[in-house]
Amino acid sequence: MDWGTILGNAISQIASPTTAAYALAAIGISVHFGYTGLLNFGQAGFMAIGAYAFAIATLGFGWPVWAALLMVILASVVFAFILGLPTLRLRADYLAIVTIAAAEIVRYVVSTTGLTPVTGGASGLSGFSGGFYALNPIPEGTYGFGPFTYTADGWWVRIVGWTLVAIATVLVWLLMRSPWGRVVKGIREDEDAVRSLGKNVYSYKMQSLVLGGVLGGLAGFVFILPRAVQPGNYGTALTFFIYTLLLLGGAATVFGPIVGAMIFWVVLSLSNGIIVGLVESGIVSFLTPDQAGQIRFIIVGVALMLLVIFRPQGIFGNKKELSFSV
Amino acid sequence: MSDTAVASHPLVDGAVGPGCKKVDPIVVADGVTRQFGGLKAVDVEHVEIPRGQITALIGPNGAGKTTFFNLLTGFDKPNTGSWSFEGRSLARVPAFKVARAGMVRTFQLTKSLGRLTVLQNMLLGATKQGGENFFTAIVKPLWAKREDEITKRAEDLLTRFKLDAKKDDYAASLSGGQRKLLEMARALMSEPTLVMLDEPMAGVNPALTQSLLGHIRGLKEEGMSVLFVEHDMHMVRHISDWVIVMAEGRIVAEGPPETVMTDQAVIDAYLGAHHDEDLGEMEVELDLPTVEEAEAAAEKKHEQQEGNH
Amino acid sequence: MRLAVPPALRMPRGLTLIVATFVAAVAMVLGLGVAGASATSATPAPPAEGAQFTVGGIIQAGPGNPIEGAEVLVEGNGIEETGVTGADGRWSVALPGPGEYTATLDPDSLPEGIEPTQPDNLTRQVNASTTSTINLLFPVGEEGAAPVVRDEGALLADRIWTQVVNGIIFGLFLALAAIGISLIFGTTGLNNFAHGEMVTFGAIVFWFLSAAFREMAFPLNVILAGVITLVASGAFGWAQDAGIHKPLRSRGVKLVQAMIVTIGLSLAVRYVFVIIFGTGDQTLNVGFSGAVDIGAARVSWTSVASAIISAVILVLVGLFLTRTRIGKATRAVSDNASLAAASGINVDRIIRIVWVLAGTLTGLSGVLYGLYRGVSWDMGFQILLLLFAAVTLGGLGSAFGALVGALFIGLATEVSAVWLPNDLRYAIALVILILVLLVRPQGFLGRKERIG
Structure with missing residues (x-):
């Protein structure tokens, strides 16, 4: 087993654009679930909306990057309204079922054969990131050290991804220390009490849904920069991964989503590397390499269960301010 | 309908009786009904709540007091009816706008x-x-x-x-009583004109009850109107200026506390609830925890709180 | 709202139970997996006679004028086979499994004087997923004759009828599993996201057993495998309550938390299935073949039998809930758990029974659904949302509502395929769910007071 490669791969996950995308999506869920108590199980849908909005605006309409990004935000806002209008007056578990259903509808629609000219059908879209990489100010070449060595484009996508994460973190921190944050946290605790104090609970829930949804849409944009848009990536498992890493870091904490995303990917990569290494070197003989690749999902599932049962405030969450509501 | 001893009262414009007109009402409700399935939980023809006074809304369990309260504050929607607060119609106005209008409520089960x-x-x-x-x-x-x-x-x-x-x-x-206090204090933050308290004394220990009663009197001294729900008649005697009695969804009697207790309709309402509903009474008794259970629950809660620190 | 979480360390028994259950479940499934795998590798699987998926249809030049000898070429998923119409104008081709196919009518195979009504539309896309028997239309007519409009209408009616029959069958399978969700939700308030895995569990266990019992004659193999599968499925339900949900309830863990636990369980169990079962689709072959025409719809005898079994079991569940003491107690707990407890009902025992019952019904649903469309590792997860949709449409927590909702969802998914692309059929069901929630949040049969 090549421990150097396994460790290197694992550590490089800390800065990977995918980790940044997951962190961004998790910040969105922390706004929904951690602070407002909204059970949005459709974050994968928001990511798909963001990804397709960017790809279609670029490929289909030939729009520049900034316009395509505006499209990402606009599409996420519209999607949030469509989800929120029927459900935000209903009980919490209705929102969960409607959001998960809506995310699946999005996935079915973008992968349907009839829309292949627009969405690429089941095979998705690629070749949309040329405009983004053309904006890269870093000269050609390879920079960095150890596992953190990337090409100019590799640096560019990481810088943009993590800058978005930083902006989102600061924005959410500013909001949550403000009276606005006080109201949404109050809604998480007991929305009738907040209503009795003269706050328009419905409007605040919608604002929260839109904010977290836009962060999900932007996460979709970051997610596709290093890869193609593939409808299969936006299944419900994606949403549950984001919940897992958020609960890992602490749902109602400022740095929880970021730390959770980093731990999640490092641990996944490490365990996967070790298991595959054990299988390939013949130490573990009852698994094929394909099967070994699936074990990480079992780890995620079991980790999610154990976290929720035994450490609901997250690894770094404040024990007093437990991160659960409802 | 009622054989109230007093025929007139300084708060009342005309004769005292269920649904009587007030000299200076802050809330006026007309024809408010709310049905659950086949059951009419609230059926109020006309009621007025006097301004600047402490009004108690009493009645046996299941009389529809809390439902009526929820309707007035926009937390539930009536089947029919209209009501106004300081002359402004509040029927079908969402709860948060009711609160902004100056009519702020608390809850029977504290919502801290x-x-x-x-x-x-x-x-x-x-x-x-x-x-x-x-x-x-x-x-x-x-x-x-x-x-x-x-x-x-x-x-x-x-x-x-x-x-x-x-x-x-x-x-x-916080302890249960402290939460009641917090909820009342929180309601005062918005400087309301009418404070609506849903069973403010429920589940509060006797020592704290006195202090709560004192705070309610304080609200009146500051010029606020108070409407509070209570099912224990004797609790309200000391502090209320006016008592409205509900039974089976209707207003059955009204009057100053000294006289309303002797009203035949009130006695019937309370006795009736005990008479023909043996089963109901049994259930109530089943719901009440024994002293041992209450102590065990308190101990458990205490442990949990310690566990959380 | 405050969360009551006693320190983790105080509940070592809960952890032990969960871990033990999980290990036991994995060991059980792995054990079965090894047995099944060795059985499979010993003798290669027989060719799929009475295959699960067929494509076919009737080619006729107007009513009562079937065309014999017309050829339809079916390609895709590694097969290339020609179906030839018989004297009754019927043709059919067995498909190896779900997937995308194309079917092309060979115009040269038509007799003299007969030609396709739409000569430039001879190829049909076929998406085999849930429907096991796919009917295709190739309108043909006398040479030079104008296309007969009435026939188009009749053919459309035939297609709709076929989909209605398929929809009812699919709906009955959904109902078995949906009633399980509904009973659990009704008695505990829990949305069980691992319910799809209970469907898959039944199908996979049955698949391994039917492979192990291959030497046995029909119907002994099916009965034996079925009984063992149902017992195992009931045990799976029992284990989930005993190992996870009972300890969580006694710790006062909130429902949202418990729901997320079921999400984790769903993910873990699903990938355990991948490891022991693989990612491919397998057909269930119990040595029972043949088909029957119900009007214009051709349905395999297996599906007819499955539908009848579902209907009978659903009636039995209805009788159980309304006539037996335990059933009545179950409904009492659903109505008001604390009142039920106060009147002497052992709520925990009822909940345990509900979990076992739900596991058994859902496992049965998996077996029948597996016979209908084949077995795969995520077959239950794929229909999980349809199950939630059925339960929500019918009114959360109402068992009869779940049945109505399931039939509605079954019909909506299948009948919509007449007009809409096949790959949007699930999306339609979910769109209907959202629209119904807009108009009637309590579902078709739910009571308004229960909401919010």
Whole structure:
């Protein structure tokens, strides 16, 4: 087993654009679930909306990057309204079922054969990131050290991804220390009490849904920069991964989503590397390499269960301010 | 319908009786009904609540008091009816707008916001905090001044309610009685004209009951009107200026506390509830925990709180 | 709201139970997996006679004029086979499994004087997923004759009828599993996201057993495998309550938390299935073949039998809930758990029974659904949302509502395929769910007071 490669791969996950995308999506869920108590199980849908909005605006309409990004935000806002209008007056578990259903509808629609000219059908879209990489100010070449060595484009996508994460973190921190944050946290605790104090609970829930949804849409944009848009990536498992890493870091904490995303990917990569290494070197003989690749999902599932049962405030969450509501 | 001894009263315009006109009403309700399935939980023809007084809404269990309360405050929707608050119609107005109009309520089961501190609970009750707007919230200087003002007011109120020592604790760590106090204090943050208290004395120990009663009297002294729900007739005798009695969804009697208790309709309402509903009474008894159970529950809760620290 | 979480360390028994259950479940499934795998590798699987998926249809030049000898070429998923119409104008081709196919009518195979009504539309896309028997239309007519409009209408009616029959069958399978969700939700308030895995569990266990019992004659193999599968499925339900949900309830863990635990369980169990079962689709072959025409719809005898079994079991569940003491107690707990407890009902025992019952019904649903469309590792997860949709449409917590909702969802998914692309059929069901929630949040049969 090549421990150097396994460790290197694992550590490089800390800065990977995918980790940044997951962190961004998790910040969105922390706004929904951690602070407002909204059970949005459709974050994968928001990511798909963001990804397709960017790809279609670029490929289909030939729009520049900034316009395509505006499209990402606009599409996420519209999607949030469509989800929120029927459900935000209903009980919490209705929102969960409607959001998960809506995310699946999005996935079915973008992968349907009839829309292949627009969405690429089941095979998705690629070749949309040329405009983004053309904006890269870093000269050609390879920079960095150890596992953190990337090409100019590799640096560019990481810088943009993590800058978005930083902006989102600061924005959410500013909001949550403000009276606005006080109201949404109050809604998480007991929305009738907040209503009795003269706050328009419905409007605040919608604002929260839109904010977290836009962060999900932007996460979709970051997610596709290093890869193609593939409808299969936006299944419900994606949403549950984001919940897992958020609960890992602490749902109602400022740095929880970021730390959770980093731990999640490092641990996944490490365990996967070790298991595959054990299988390939013949130490573990009852698994094929394909099967070994699936074990990480079992780890995620079991980790999610154990976290929720035994450490609901997250690894770094404040024990007093437990991160659960409802 | 009623054989009230007093035929007239300074608060009343005309004869005293169920649904009588008040000299200066703050709330006037007409034809308010609410049905659950086949059951008419509330069926109020006409009622007026006097301004600047402490009015008690009493009645046996299941009389529809809390449902009526929920309807007036916009937390439930009536099947029919209209009502006005200070001359302004509030029928089908959402709960948050009712509160903004100056009619603020509390709940029978306290709704303190557990994972907010006591001070944050109070600040949430304040009005005109521009920082509650999404965009303003991001820029602290825009709302910091108002925040200082309401923090000052909150601290004054907390001192008055003897909760100032707890202001940085999570509300979840307060005792049941302290939560009742916090909820009342929080309702006062918005400087309401009518305070509606849903069973403020329920589940509060006798020592704290006296202090709660004192606070309710204090509200009247500050010029607020108070309407509170209570099912224990004797609890209200000392502090209320006016008593409205409900039974089976209807207003069956009204009057000053000294006389309303002797009203035949009231006695019937209370006795009736005990007479023909043996089963109901049994259930009530089953629901009440024994002393041992209550102690065990309190102990468990205490352990949990310790566990959370 | 405050969360009551006693320190983790105080509940070592809960952890032990969960871990033990999980290990036991994995060991059980792995054990079965090894047995099944060795059985499979010993003798290669027989060719799929009475295959699960067929494509076919009737080619006729107007009513009562079937065309014999017309050829349809079916390609895709590694097969290339020609179906030839018989004297009754019927043709059919067995498909190896779900997937995308194309079917092309060979115009040269038509007799003299007969030609396709739409000569430039001879190829049909076929998406085999849930429907096991796919009917295709190739309108043909006398040479030079104008296309007969009435026939188009009749053909459309035939297609709709076929989909209605398929929809009812699919709906009955959904109902078995949905009633399980509904009973659990009704008695505990829990939305069980691992319910799809209970469907898959039944199908996979049955698949391994039917492979192990291959030497046995029909119907002994099916009965034996079925009984063992149902017992195992009931045990799976029991284990989930005993190992996870009972300890969580006694710790006062909130429902949202418990729901997220079921999400984790769903994910873990699903990938355990991948490891022991693989990612491919397998057909269930119990040595029972043949088909029957119900009007214009051709349905395999297996599906007819499955539908009848579902209907009978659903009636039995209805009788159980309304006539037996335990059933009545179950409904009492659903109505008001604390009142039920106060009147002497052992709520925990009822909940345990509900979990076992739900596991058994859902496992049965998996077996029948597996016979209908084949077995795969995520077959239950794929229909999980349809199950939630059925339960929500019918009114959360109402068992009869779940049945109505399931039939509605079954019909909506299948009948919509007449007009809409096949790959949007699930999306349609979910769109209907959202629209119904807009108009009637309590579902078709739910009571308004229960909401919010």
